[in-house]
Amino acid sequence: MCSHHTLTVLVSSPVSLSEESIAPTPTTRQDAKTDSEDTELANSMGEFYQLFQRLLVITLVLTGIIFISVWIFYSLNIALNYLIGACTGVVYLKMLARDVEQLGGERTRLSKTRLALFIGVIVLATQWHELKILPVFLGFLTYKATLLVYMVQTAFIPDS
Template sequence: MDSGKGSYAQLQLWLVGVTLAVSLAIAICVAFVYSVAVAANYLLGALVGLVYLRMLSRGVAELGKSRNRLGVTRLALFVGLIVLATQVESLQVLPIFLGFMTYKVTLLIHIVQTLTRSSSSA
């Protein structure tokens, strides 16, 4: 069982690291193509998405131990971010939303790597 906990912890660290790397790479590209302000909005969304990912991973780790289902506090984080983006004049909703979704790119990278590894070993 400890091996499972260790590999899950490694997966969490990998997801955080890759999400940070992908977010920074995309933000640099956005800064060159659009503007630094749009890149900053993107990074804000990406950082909140990273917090969301960490909250999700902690919730998954607690399933079956102290919880029987996942909570909705993560949804409040996303809704709060979008409300903030609509209320603050200097923030832009679309770059923030796309930044928030960056963690999903990392999940897709992990899925492709896992499928590639499993198909090559079969």
């Protein structure tokens, strides 16, 4: 009689060991896939933030070196014109990084507002007589020099 009572308890138990309960459900597989994708995305974004910080530091160092050099070899006025362009380039670089960061999530294309920033600075330089167009433009291109420095570093200096 004891064995019958045990059998009844086992059969009426809400926990069953059928194949359906042992095999992972599709949502479990999807959750595991989502977790690995989330981890991969977090790693990618971490690399992106490191790259952006590195580019920003290189840009600021180049800006300082070039600003001092232009001040020594030309004049403070031209150096300040360069600095206006370089600061605009840094803002442009930050806007570009923000757009790239949002790609894939809610956006599928880059915005065009960065171009308006560049056009605005050049128009300001042409209209304001104290500003010179060439130093402002070359200052803006400092972020491009940063990309060249970064590419040379990655090509010739191995990561440690």
